[in-house]
Amino acid sequence: MNLNPTWTVPTSIIKNEIIPKMRKDPGYLSRAKIRVLDGSGNVVDAAHVNWSTEHATNFTLRQDSGAGNSLGSIRIAMPNKHAVYMHDTPSKRFFGMDYRFHSHGCVRVEGVYDFAQWVLEGTRGAPNGQWDKAAITARIATGAREDIRVPQAIPVAWVYLTGWSTPDGAAHFRNDVYGLDSIGSPPARPPRRWRRAERDRERRSARDRGRRPRQAIWRDGRGGGRLLPASPRAR
Numbered sequence: 101m102n103l104n105p106t107w108t109v110p111t112s113i114i115k116n117e118i119i120p121k122m123r124k125d126p127g128y129l130s131r132a133k134i135r136v137l138d139g140s141g142n143v144v145d146a147a148h149v150n151w152s153t154e155h156a157t158n159f160t161l162r163q164d165s166g167a168g169n170s171l172g173s174i175r176i177a178m179p180n181k182h183a184v185y186m187h188d189t190p191s192k193r194f195f196g197m198d199y200r201f202h203s204h205g206c207v208r209v210e211g212v213y214d215f216a217q218w219v220l221e222g223t224r225g226a227p228n229g230q231w232d233k234a235a236i237t238a239r240i241a242t243g244a245r246e247d248i249r250v251p252q253a254i255p256v257a258w259v260y261l262t263g264w265s266t267p268d269g270a271a272h273f274r275n276d277v278y279g280l281d282s283i284g285s286p287p288a289r290p291p292r293r294w295r296r297a298e299r300d301r302e303r304r305s306a307r308d309r310g311r312r313p314r315q316a317i318w319r320d321g322r323g324g325g326r327l328l329p330a331s332p333r334a335r
């Protein structure tokens with residue numbers, strides 16, 4: 101967990117958002133407290149970056165910690181291949197909206213101080229002996245970044261629902277914003293050894309019938325099937 105985290109801007113956001121903003125408003129990075137860093141970590145004057153191209157993607161753009169930081173005051177990491185994490189936000193108004201898909205992939209947490217206290221339960225290093233909300237708030241108030249390692253891994257499971265029912269018997273449906281719902285999707289392509297065996301059986305059957313097979317059909321034992329082109333060597 102990071103208290104007073106900085107935010108390193110992803111390359112996709114630099115391309116799609118930062119560069120267009122800097123073309124229209126050269127003072128944007130300064131107001132947002134985002135610094136441009138070279139490969140050695142040295143600060144580069146934003147005026148020396150060619151914003152008319154994608155030259156900015158060769159640099160690291162990092163937002164200083166503070167009230168306006170996009171991650172808010174707390175960042176909670178969780179190992180995953182998508183570089184997704186949970187965090188606070190300066191835009192608390194989003195929690196009062198029905199439509200909340202304003203993120204680039206990471207997850208804003210409502211009541212993040214209560215959540216942070218629960219995550220840090222039993223973790224050493226707090227000024228008063230325990231990382232309760234008071235200790236977390238006090239440490240954040242110093243403005244200094246602090247990284248706290250949780251002693252034991254906490255399992256995390258995300259559940260994505262576009263339809264559910266409530267105890268009153270009502271059914272609720274929402275838009276599939278991630279495009280994960282599907283109906284009647286085709287079965288997965290079978291392993292190569294299955295396809296080869298199926299072609300061999302079809303060839304033998306074709307020879308018995310005295311004609312060349314035009315197509316072969318594989319079945320996965322669950323009722324699924326797909327047409328496959330016959331081998332050009334089939335006779």
